[in-house]
Structures are given as C-alpha cells and as structure tokens.
Amino acid sequence: MTRRRHSGWFWAQLAFTLLVCAFLIVPVGMSMLAGVTKNYFIGIQSGVTLEWVVKVWTDYRHTIFLSIKIALACLACTLLIGVPAAYVLARTQNAFTRTIEELLVMPIAVPGLATALALIVTYGTFGGFRRSWLFILVGHVLFTLPFMVRSVLAVLSSIDLRTLEEGARSLGASFSQRFFGIVLPNCRSGIVAGSLMVVTLSLGEFNMTLLLHTPLTQTLPVGLADTYASLRLEVGSAYTLIFFVIIIPLLIALQWASTPRAAQRPPSDDADFDVRSPPQPAQPSHRAAPAHVRS
C-alpha cells in the first residue's frame, strides 16, 4: 500500500469511531474506578479504598459462587448434548434437520422473559425443582445451547467430514473411533469458541434468571440488580468491578478464539489433525480438507 496523506474525511471518521469507542469504554472505566473510591460524590480525591469490594465479597459472594457453578454445569450440559447434535446436523443435511436447526435457535429469538414464564407455568408446581438451582440451569442450557451447536456446526460444515469419515471407515475404524478420533479433534476450535460463549452468556444471564431464581438461588446478575436498586453507588460499582474481573478475560478470550485460525498459523501446520486412538486413517484426504480453516 502506498503511503498517502490522510484527508479531512479520514480524520472526521476516525474522530467519530473513537467517540463511539469512548461511549462504550468510558463508563466501564468509570464504574471500575467508582468501585474503589471512598466517596464517589466527592470523587477519587476522597481516597482509594477496598472497603466496598470487601463489603460486596462478604454479602454477595454466594451469588458469585452460584453463578460460576451454574455456568460450569451449563457448559457440561451443552457439551454433552450440543456437540453430538451439531455432528448429526452436519452429517445429515435435509429438510428435517434444517427444521431442527431452525427450532434449536428459537430460544435466542424468543425473549428470556417469555421462556422463563413458560417454564414457570409448566414446571413451577414441582416445588423441589422450582426451588433448586437446577431450575435456573434448565433456562441457561436452553438459551446457550444454540451458540454451542452453531459454533461447532460452523466448523464441521467447513471441513470435508464425509471424505474424512469414509477414509477412516474404509480402514476399519468403528463409529466411536471416528467420532472421538476424527470428529472431535477436528471441531476443537468450534468447541472452544462455543464453550467460551456459553460460559460468558450463562454468567451474565439476567432476563430469565430474574424470574427463575428464588431468594435462596440468587445469581450474580440478580445480585447486581439488587445492589443497583437499593445500595449506594460505590457498592454497585464494586460489585460490577468484580463482575468485570470475571467476565472481561472471558470476552477477550472469546475475541481471540473467533479470529480466523489461518491468520495465526501457517496452513502447513498439522497440529489440528491429531488422530489419537486409530493412528492410520484418512491421512490422504487431509490436504483436501484443512481442519483449521474457519470462516
């Protein structure tokens, strides 16, 4: 690219883009700062303190632990039921599976409030279930499952699964050998991206959880709303700060995971193709179907 002087048009657009950036990032910084300020009304010159963070940790840490527990359980569920489902959808492309794919995305299209109400009117009378954290888990699994399925499906659709599997089968690999030896290693990048998305979304889910929770099953976002409504700004900020400390690394990892692998690795790298248990199959077709190319 030749180096040329930027026009006024360029600077105007740059200024606009930076302004949008500031709009998104400045309040994040402000709330982080407010969380460690002695008195926000006076400002940071009133002194820096961890008093608010400690207060939130003492009063609300159960919400943090519960949210992490739900997020991890949610991840386990979506991995167990979502990855096999994505594989089936990638293998059988017909009108029926397309309908299923369409249906599976519905919990994202339908507002969480409606899904939560539907769960309550159907299962709310099962007292033990209604009061346990599993009730929240069900909602989170519904909402996050489409992200896992889509993420894995995107990778599986970009590789020549059929050829890989045919090759393996002709060499005598059984169904489970093919699934664990070829399918899973090849969709690893999709599983990683999907998992990060699932955990991030579950940790922050509020729309459903507000209706699904009980006083004994308060999650992090529900606790956040509670402090915003009733406690002083510094406490809300300190709580938000803790939430950011958990969620921002996940979001950064997510950005990293969703950048195309091709840019990060030379195409000759065979690392993605580790066929663990049956070492023989499908080597020739690998060149035709690079496993790490993602759209």
Place this chain on the structure above:
Amino acid sequence: MGGRERLLLLALMAPAAIVFAAFFLLPLARLFVIGGTGPTGWSAYLAIVTDARYFRSLVSTVLLSASVTAATLVISGIAGVFLERNRFRGRALVTAMLTLPLAFPGVVIGFMVIMLAGRQGLIPEITDALFNERLVFAYSMAGLFMGYVYFSIPRTILTVMASAEKLDPRLEEAARSLGARPWRVVADVIVPGLKPAFISAGAICFATAMGAFGTAFTLATRINVLPMVIYTEFTLQANLVMASALSFVLGAITWAALALARSFAGSSVAAAG
C-alpha cells in the same frame, strides 16, 4: 449410510431433542394455552391492541426498537466501514474495544447508562460545566435508548465489517471518477452493497431491543416498555394469564422479525443473542 449408522445418529440427536421438547416446546405451548384461560378467554390475545395501556406500551416499544436499530446501523455503518477500509496503528485495539461489551448483561448496561447520564454521571458534569445545567436523562426513555444503542453496537459492528470487506473499492473509484460527490457514493454504492448486512444485523438489533429487559429494570420501573409491563403484570398484579398472553405475543413478534430478515437476506442471518 447403513441402518445401524442411522440409529446411532438418532441416538446422538436424542438428548438435545428431548431437552428442547420438554423444556422449551412444551412450556411454550402451555404458555399459549394459559394465555387463553382468563375471564376474557382467547380475546386476551387481542388485548395487546384493544387495551389502551398495553397498546401504548407496544407502540412505544416498537418505536424505541426501530429508532435504536436505525441509530445503531448508522453508527456501526460509519465506524465499521472506516475500520475495514483503513489500516492504522491501534486499529485492532479499537475494533476489540468496540466489540468488548458483546455479552454484557442488560442490568450492567443499565448501570453504564447511570454512569454516563445518571444523577452523578459524566454527561451532567459536562453540561454543568458548559451550560450551567445538569442534564440527567438516564432514568427515562432517552436513557433506555442510550443503553440499547450501547448493547447493539458490538452486535452489529462485526457483521458490517465482514460485509464491507467484500465491497469492491473499484466501484467507488468509478463513481468518484465520474464526478459523484462523497455522499452520493455512500448512498448509491456503499449502502446498497451493505444492505444484506444491514438487514440481518438490523433484525437482530430490533428483536433484541423488543425483548430486552435488564436495562429497563435497572434504570426505572416506570419506563413503559412491553417486557417491563409483562414483569409488572406477573409480579405485582399477579396476573399470570395476561403476562402469558403478552409474552407469547412478544415472542411471536421477535421471532417473526428474525424470520422475515432471514427470508430477505438469505440464510446467513444468525440470531446472535
């Protein structure tokens, strides 16, 4: 594919299908039935247009969502095309910052609005210094608008950038060399080229704004948007029937918006939350 293979595939699909049917399809059907069991029967579903209070909230929610969509597409359109077209130092960082709030929950975004435009916020400080008047608008429809634009930008900017990458710069060169002014190039070349991205990203924006709840919950319970009305019906009025009917209608609207966009823009529309 042999019969055994087919059976195995069916077995792999079964867990997802069972969970989905038992915890989504069945409850949704039940929600629909309950919506029709009130004193007014099935006409509860018409209340959203016949009852003035519900209708007002429907109209204001649709207007809010439509204006949020329009504003977001303009903002993401300008910033997204700019970032795709120009290479400069810090570009990757700027892009990362614009997409960072992608999965911030609505409640936290409500708090971000309070940070910016609340009683002790940044914007009132600035207007105070400039005009001697504190402009506080966080706890109103304007604050909600700001919050919804906040969470819509990260969702649309990547779609716009991906689409801008495919635009042919030679078309713009041609238009320019034929004497077109910059705004004509934007209107006649860039915007039509980005149309599929605008439709799909716009539909996601609209659907998300229609169903969003956390931000309104943080800012004020007085804001009369449909999800807030549903929540009030359910908790304060204990009117389960009306809450069911309204939320079913709301779900139908958001689902239809996404389905419509998909049929216009092709199968690439993914409902991204």
